[in-house]
Amino acid sequence: MSEQIKFDVSEGAYDNDCLLLNDDHSFVETTVKCDNTEDYLKALNDVRDVAEKLGIENTRQYLIPYLTHLIVNDKITQLKDIAEILGDFECYVGGSKYVHILLLPLEELAGAKQNDVQIAAIKSLQALADIMEVSDLETYFIPLIASMTMNNKCAKRWSVCRLFTTVYMRVSPKHQGDIIDYHCFLSFDSFSSVRQDAAKCLVDLCEVVNFSTFDSKIIPRLEQFSFDQNEHIRTLALTTAISISNKFDVSYIKQIILPMILHFINDISWKIRLILLKNIAKLLTIDRSCLNLTEIILQILIVLTKDKQLEVRLQSIHILYDCTVVLFQNLTDLKAILLVTEFLIPALHNLSQDSEVTCKLEVPAVLAKFNKLIPDKLIKDYFVNFVKQLLNDTNVDVVFNVIKYMKDILGPQYSNLIVLPEYRLICCLKAFIVNDSWEIRKIGAIYLGILAIQKGIQFFEEYLEQSFLILLTDTKSTVQETTMDVFILLVTEFGMDWAQTYIVPYLINLSYSTNTYNKMAFLSFAKVCATMMCTKFRALNVNIRESEVK
Structure with a gap:
């Protein structure tokens, strides 16, 4: 970052020879009398050079007021640089006792149009506040906060929100009350950007205020923001309520915090409802000993699983699993187990019967994660029926998706309780394979692999092998590649001996074919074989080296 501060030159050339900067006195006279002093400030390259030449007294008396004048009148171009420099300028004005002189130019910079200038000015004000004596804070900084709060410039009102907690703990209770009142005033600002920043600083205020102030001043603001017309402000109110919910006892949470959170279940924005949903697992950790509080939070979750917005219901499937983890x-x-069977499993069941196929497709993958978490008895009593219902779904994508995860959902001990609708599945696969759309044929190849892995080698050879060979020589290269990926999975599942006996001879014969697609299939096969051989060779190499080391 450049530390050089550039100043705009006024129209009308200035004769540089008319004034000489030979000593402090001549420069001060120039500063006071000349309208084009920015030319001379520019000539000295850096505002710190100017301060050194003037000395501490003249810097306080002339330079800082003049810089303020230039800032107010938009005469300086590098506002961000000067905002950063002023935060570390105490040694040029005589130390911490006099840094209050720097507050006025920084106040103007905090009201600049450019966001980066505002942020730099705020950081500098915070730095100066840290080195100021308590008496100076109350004499100069609190009036600064008051001035910015009541200012007509939106940018100043926006910036001052970042300063409340900077000095709150260091000033007297009277001034602490004033700061809270200023925050309250900005909470009703007509500009949503100001209200938004007032909402942002609530979390920090919660960290520094006592309980009485929190209950009488902060909670009303939080409730107000939760009904604000601006979506971002309501979002901040929700996240603040969630973040502070673990700071109080159960009775206060149930009486004050939870009612605010419950309000967001019916928020008009589904994105806010989604944020609430994503924080349900966090809310469950508030108080582990209060079962009643846990049940209330789970009831919030159940309502959200029935949300009218698909995105919310879709995410709720994963949140049900996260909550199960927290409960155990x-x-x-x-x-x-009592809570899972009363609240979470019925919700999962409802989602598996959702009107949207997308939800149904998401359920099996989540059910598969439950297998390692819940007791076998729950899997037998509940998940076997889940799988049976999904297998009877009218959408074939749902059926194949549950087949894909069936072993993970039920485990080897209960998979034999399921009878797959084999005839229906085979008919569907044949329809996929002869479809004119290559996207459908590609899906058919994926589903063929899923069914083959679930049903085993005998079923594959009897019902699926011919379809698989047809897909290997498909006219679309993407379908061929997908089928070859399925081949790799089948080799992993059925073994290399099976591949060498049934598939490899067929593929080698394709190399003699005059059909281009057959040759392409063989080349894809050769590439797969080369990759597999390289992988095995590397593994063998590693084993040999490990043996040598031992």
Whole structure:
């Protein structure tokens, strides 16, 4: 970052020979009398050079007021640089006792149009506040906050929100009350950007105020923001309520905090409802001993699983699993099982019957994660029926998706309780394979692999092999590549001996074919073989080296 401060030159050339900067006195006279002093400031390259030449007294008396004048009248171009420099300028004005002189130019910079200038000015004001004596804070900084709060410039009102907590803990209770009143005033500002920053600083204020002030001043503002017409402000109110919910006892949370959170269940913005949903697992960790509070939070979750917005319902499937993890971590197994069977499993069941196929497709992948978490009895009593219902779904994509995850959902001990609708699945696969759309044929190749892995080698050879060979020589290279990926999975599942006996001879014969697509299939196969051989060779190499080391 350049530390050189450039100043705009006024129209009308100035004769540089008419004034000489030979000593402090001549420069001060120039500063006071000349309208074009920015030319001389520019000539000295840096505002710190100017301060050194003038000395501490003249810097306080002339330079800082003049800089303020230039800032107010838009005469300086490098506002960000000067805002940063003024935050570390105390040694040029005589130390911490006199830094209040720097507050006025920084106040003007905090009201600049450019966001980066505002932020730089705020950081400098915070730095100066840290080195000011308490008496100076109350004499100069609090009036600065008051001036910015009541200012007509929106940017100043926006900036002052970042300063409240900077001095709150260091000033007297009277001035602490004034700061809270200033925050309250900005909370009703007509500009949403100002209200938004007032909402942002609520979390920091919660960290510094006592309980009485929090209950009487902060909570009303939080409730106000939760009904604000601006979506971003309501979002901030929600996230603030969630973040502070673990700071109080259960009775206060149930009486004051939770009602505010419950309000957002019916928020007009589905994005806010989604934020609430994503924080449900966090809310469950507030108080592990209060089962009643846990049930209330789970009821919020159940309402959100039935949300009218697809994105919310879709995310709720994953949140149900996250909440199950939290329950088993924080409660006894008996209590966790009771809540899971009462709230979470019925919600999962409803989502598996959702009107949107997207939701149904998401359920099996989440059910598969439950297998390692919940007892076998729950899998048998609940998840076997889930799988059966999904297999009877009218949408074939849902059926194949549940087949893909079936072993992970039920485990080997319960998979044999399921009878797959084989005839229906085979008919669907044949329809996919002969479809004119290559996208459908590609999906058919993926589903063929899923069914083959679930049903085994005998079923594949009897019902799927011919379809698989047809897909290997498909006219679309993308379908060929997908089928070759399926081949790799089948080799992993059925073994290399199976591939060498049934598939490899067929593919080698394709190399003699005059059909271009057959030759392409063979080349794809050769590439796969080369990759597999390289992988095995590397693994063999590693084993040999490890043996040599031992």
